[in-house]
Amino acid sequence: MALGEFDLIQKYFTRPTRQAVLGIGDDCALLQPTPGMQWAISSDMLVEGRHFLATVPPERLGHKALAVNLSDLAACGAKPVAFTLALALPRVDETFLAGLAQGLFALADTHGIELVGGDTTAGPLNLCITVFGDLPPGQALRRDGARPGDALWVSHPVGGGIGDARLALEAFRGRIALSGDDFEAVRRAMELPQPRVALGLGLRGVASAAIDLSDGLAGDLAHVLRRSGVGAVIDVHTLPVSPVLARQPLAVQRDCALAGGDDYELLFTAPANAEARVLAAAAAAGVAVRRIGWIDTGTGLRLQDSQGTAAGLAPLGFDHFTG
């Protein structure tokens, strides 16, 4: 007999509550905010074929669904507290659910947060997570704080770079051939992004603006530039790329790094004199950061190569409706 919705939630998603006043199993979850703190809230929906492929192992899908949401909290400098999960499933597949829950809770435990509620329903596969974090008033990293003269930074894995997730996607699509080891490495980048929560916390009071990289560096940066009313120059030769991506033609490297999407790294600006504090925050968070350009009074993004010559703009980051 098929498990009902209630049994599913009970079996795979109910764990003892910790911080929550009331967790899963009532009409609402109840949380007691820490006095004086603001709440940061973000919601992301993941759809098969758009945000993940049918080939993703369920553990990794569970990880990624939460990771992309935590990445939004990281970009605001908020400390994660709790999350809800709404899940549409085409059929009850217990192997899938067990794996999904395992990946989800492993990442939740890493960040000390708990699932407090949600919904399950039959329907085309869809995962919608809403995350809640907190932070002191006035300390949020926002998109509108970049100022001319600020340095432009991007985080990346130690020994790695940005753009690997897009390289993996192109390999899955059969447009690029990779060796088995290289494919596994970039596939991990695509399927197991690490939200930069610790870095976001460390950049409070240091960064002037921040955004997480979800749609591609150029497209995401455009949001910061528009909201801050500034322009930016990127030295494209300084973009951090992994050894695997570095073996690709230069055009592929730049397309993947500038317009790849699915990086879930932090792109941020900071006053030029804050370099030591940026590097200290990154070191404390165990993540690498690279200075890739600067903010100016211009309009939009301009690219230049190692000779300081203007370079053509790579294709813009894919947009979920025009890509």
Add this chain to the structure above:
Amino acid sequence: MALGEFDLIQKYFTRPTRQAVLGIGDDCALLQPTPGMQWAISSDMLVEGRHFLATVPPERLGHKALAVNLSDLAACGAKPVAFTLALALPRVDETFLAGLAQGLFALADTHGIELVGGDTTAGPLNLCITVFGDLPPGQALRRDGARPGDALWVSHPVGGGIGDARLALEAFRGRIALSGDDFEAVRRAMELPQPRVALGLGLRGVASAAIDLSDGLAGDLAHVLRRSGVGAVIDVHTLPVSPVLARQPLAVQRDCALAGGDDYELLFTAPANAEARVLAAAAAAGVAVRRIGWIDTGTGLRLQDSQGTAAGLAPLGFDHFTG
């Protein structure tokens, strides 16, 4: 040219923020909780064919997606504050989006709440809303507070009843024939449920337990009985039914009222001596309430007819995975 995700959000879903410190357009929304209050959070996902039919006008879909979430806040006695919307759309259909936004914001304005964030993506039609409300600590209406001797109540529209939404569904399915006027009346019940927020607020300190009716009265009551460790008896002849449903055979009336689903009324318990306060709360909220039974030390739900004779239990409320 197709509108991109950013433009879509800008055009249809961005309005000036009111209570929020920071609304749509950054990685997270920022909210400042009212000092001392608890947060109530609920998330519901709506899928075509499961929670609404393809024939629903977009204005009504926008209304219903928010209404079913507000209904969860109502069942906790929480005051709605804000919500997020994540939306998967098979294609950009501006007529649909304009209607959806209109229905959504009309209900949001009725309750003085605002959309603070969310997500849009391409994919099979799916709406996931997460709502936030607040309430003083210890005052939440929960599922686990029903006590033997409590009266069992259900809310319903003035001049109407419960079960109309299910009757409409059966008419859509062609299993029941209704006149044009009757069909329109029950279709409104299905497509435009009114969340009982004011009643929920009025029942703080009065009701001992509450739940909103989404899956059918019998099934939803079972959650209250299980969590409270009690049993219940319902006098089935006291179930409120609308004039339209009252024209159906008795078996249809009872199936729709007891196991219909999609009512979004409040089912609640209150001490026997609280009747005057229950009626006063309902009158203040402009909604009808009916006493339909009581809580006892038994197990599960038992039904009895007007002679006090045990009646057969109607089919249980549909479950989203076994229905």
